[in-house]
Amino acid sequence: MPDATVARLPEYLRTLSRLAERGIHSVSSEELAAAVGVRSAQLRKDLSHLGSYGVRGVGYEVETLALEISRVLGLTGDWPVAIVGMGNLGRALASYSGFVTKGFRIVGLFDDDPHLEGEQVGGITIRPLHELAAQVEEHPIAIGVIATPSRAAQDVCDSLVAAGVASILNFAPVTLTVPVSVDVRRVDLSTELQILAFHAQRRALAAAGLNERGDRRGDDLIDAHQHLGPVVSR
Amino acid sequence: MPDATVARLPEYLRTLSRLAERGIHSVSSEELAAAVGVRSAQLRKDLSHLGSYGVRGVGYEVETLALEISRVLGLTGDWPVAIVGMGNLGRALASYSGFVTKGFRIVGLFDDDPHLEGEQVGGITIRPLHELAAQVEEHPIAIGVIATPSRAAQDVCDSLVAAGVASILNFAPVTLTVPVSVDVRRVDLSTELQILAFHAQRRALAAAGLNERGDRRGDDLIDAHQHLGPVVSR
DNA sequence: CTCACTTTGTGCATCGCTTCACAAACGTCT
DNA sequence: AGACGTTTGTGAAGCGATGCACAAAGTGAG
Structure with missing residues (x-):
């Protein structure tokens, strides 16, 4: 497929x-x-x-x-998920309703900040990362979500892989190195913003009647704001 | 390009x-x-x-x-960003350091929940969405980020477009309808999880010596956990 | 039953991106 | 200066995804 x-x-x-x-x-x-x-x-x-x-x-x-x-x-099955990194993003993910709706179930929250240890988010207790292996013994984890700062991401990833997690969703803006059998997907806000900026810049230059080098073009100026064109679904 | x-x-x-x-x-x-x-x-x-x-x-x-x-x-320029929806996700985004680093600057936070109005996040005051137009008058907005529940997303999007925002980053799991001149990118956690689940299911079936229909395959069983293969960067 | 109409499933052409392979260009060493 | 090793930049081939166009397969009316 x-x-x-x-x-x-x-x-x-x-x-x-x-x-x-x-x-x-x-x-x-x-x-x-x-x-x-x-x-x-x-x-x-x-x-x-x-x-x-x-x-x-x-x-x-x-x-x-x-x-x-x-x-x-594979949504007819049950996919136990662990989230590592309980900062703003980790909390947002833990309380995200989209998880529960379709076969995904959060079974572990991890963070090495001692201030967070023992705190509960959505009924799950935050534990230090070194307890991951023990956790996996009891309840296996199918998907690991990395919501840590960039510098911790590779170590966290290695821990997840060592614990047998073969599917990883990475929110940290780094390229992770993993065995080929491990599936990694990355979600990166900053990349998305930069792609938007690229297109926005192109539009801005085009609307100003300029080409990419900043030279004037021959054609007439267009007020793009007045001519949004037909609608499309994105 | x-x-x-x-x-x-x-x-x-x-x-x-x-x-x-x-x-x-x-x-x-x-x-x-x-x-x-x-x-x-x-x-x-x-x-x-x-x-x-x-x-x-x-x-x-x-x-x-x-x-x-x-x-x-286009990162040598300055890209004013507005975030709409100040739930867990909106807050995580507002305090995300990746914004500031490269030319992106948050200039507006919006939410229609009256309990949040006036609250400050990262030094910016949360305002109701109907003040968007006024905001844009003073400080134009290049990029709008939608971090609202799905049901509000299209309305919020329409408001952003009406205010002249031509680049939208959408975190709500809906397909937005916009004029063709507006650039929309979607970031969807739940889609990413489902793609991971698909591959995980494939691996699980393959490792169990089964094909996609659940029938037995002829070849020997492999303990995938023991044979992770060479490493790659993802 | 037959005809008219609708909509799926798919062979085929096309398009865009990736990968290969190599000439051109550069630095270095003699 | 010339020979040699290295690395870029790019035609060309390869590959996968998209879009077209139509036969096949269904419904419903007469």
Whole structure:
């Protein structure tokens, strides 16, 4: 299954759940694609990787399709999660409702700051990182979330890997080194901001009638603020 | 410039900054690529889009390259940021140090909860969203960050767009509808977890000697925990 | 049953990104 | 100056994802 498809499945699932809440039981690829913000051909090709769950001339049954995507993504199982680093971000994550909704369950909170030890967040007690191994003995951990400062991230990662955690979600802005069998995904606010800044700068230069080098262009000035163009779903 | 390249530039910049801190002034594409976790050919092709900043037979000067990437990403400018939604996540973002480091400056915090109005976070006073327009009059906002619950996200987005904000970073798990001229990037914890879960499930099935349908495979069982394989940078 | 209409699933062309492989360019050593 | 080793920058090939266009498969009406 293509990575690009896997990355879109959660979007499809979320949109399907929303449709189900609204009491909609059937949807065409055209409608669903519009709601998600992709082309209908792409949606159909993506879904074709799951098997044949649509009915020609009719569309897809919302509940069936949602269940199938859940199954493929592994959300029918139970995924115990540990969060390491209980600063602002760690707390935000620990109290994030999105965790509980779909098979993810927080079973451990870790931080080496002695001031935090013993404190409870969302009913879970914060423990020092060296207790990770013991924790894993009792309750295995499938996914580790790193919400520590950058300098601690690699050490924390090594501890997680040593404890047998094979899936890591890294919020620290560093490239982690891990065995190939360990799956790491990084979420980085600052990278996202920089990408936005790049495009914003391009727009600003274009709107000022300048090219990338800062030279004047020949064409007329455009007040971009007045001409936002057609709407799209992102 | 390819989107994929733009997405990697922040990584390169971060790694270069780290090298500069360590007093390293020159680096080859091979070394830098290894530190970032990409192939050297890819790094060179990416950098070639910026112009010719390397010296054949020698490598790249760290400071020069870092400055050039900063310039291309627009980080030499000043990007005023507003955060909407002052829950756990909004607070984590507001106190995130990565903001200040590279040209990003928080100039507004908004939340419609009357209990939060007037409270200060990081020296900035929380204001209700309807004051956004007035705020923009005084101090323009280049980037809007949506850290609200999903149900409020589209309305908040509309307000930001109406106020002239053309770059939006969305942490709410919804697809926003905006004019084409507005740039939206989404960061979604729950999507990332689901992608991790998908791969984890695959590994689990493979390790158990099963294929995707749950049937037994013919080959021998492998204890994946004992064979983590070579290390890679992610 | 047959026809008209709708919508899926997919072969195929296309596009964009990655990787390879090498000539060009630079420093160094003799 | 010339030969040698190193590393960049880049055509070209390779590869995966996207978008098009249509046959296949379904529904419903007459």
